Amino acid sequence: MTEIIALSGSLRRGSFNTGLLRALAEAAPAGVQVEVVTLHGIPLYDGDLEAEQGLPEAVRTLKDRIVAADGLLIGSPEYNNGVPGVLKNAIDWLSRPASDLARVFGNRPVALVGATPGRGGTLLAQAAWLPILRALNAHAWFGPRLVVSSAGQAFDSDGHLKDEALRAQLGPFLAGFAAFIHQGR
Numbered sequence: 001m002t003e004i005i006a007l008s009g010s011l012r013r014g015s016f017n018t019g020l021l022r023a024l025a026e027a028a029p030a031g032v033q034v035e036v037v038t039l040h041g042i043p044l045y046d047g048d049l050e051a052e053q054g055l056p057e058a059v060r061t062l063k064d065r066i067v068a069a070d071g072l073l074i075g076s077p078e079y080n081n082g083v084p085g086v087l088k089n090a091i092d093w094l095s096r097p098a099s100d101l102a103r104v105f106g107n108r109p110v111a112l113v114g115a116t117p118g119r120g121g122t123l124l125a126q127a128a129w130l131p132i133l134r135a136l137n138a139h140a141w142f143g144p145r146l147v148v149s150s151a152g153q154a155f156d157s158d159g160h161l162k163d164e165a166l167r168a169q170l171g172p173f174l175a176g177f178a179a180f181i182h183q184g185r
Helices: 016-026 047-053 057-068 085-094 098-104 123-135 164-183
Strands: 002-008 032-037 071-075 109-115 146-148
Touching: 002 016, 002 057, 002 164, 016 032, 016 071, 016 109, 016 146, 016 164, 032 057, 032 164, 057 085, 057 098, 071 164, 109 123, 109 164, 146 164
Parallel strands: 002 032, 002 071, 071 109, 109 146
Antiparallel strands: none
């Protein structure tokens, strides 16, 4: 079984990115399991807080889930042509302490997907993630891009996928990412 942690970079209840990750989990091919997680409970990164109290419980729990998984799938919105602050904040926490960076991200297979109400999809955000993933020493998958533009038309008001053409892309996307994960083993 290939286990993938799917991390949503949006906190919104009706998040298009959480919805996209849920739809990916539902479309997972045989032998692939996708667990969708959110960033709720992760505070803003504060070096003083880290020094005084260590890592918050939500960060430790998420770290352990990522380490236990075979791959990491990031559902990233695009805010102002870049990465969303809440998601970058979580990655900053997850990379702490520096001595733990390799355990969490080192050579970890990572794929990016994203949905946005705009017409340009999340291409700029996905490009902005590349130097971050490089700094983390993650093993980024450059398979077919999965970007959803005009997401308000692809999802209903609760964040559930209603676009059948998009749904048809999800299983093959995950199968490709799973094959990439297994190539690196």
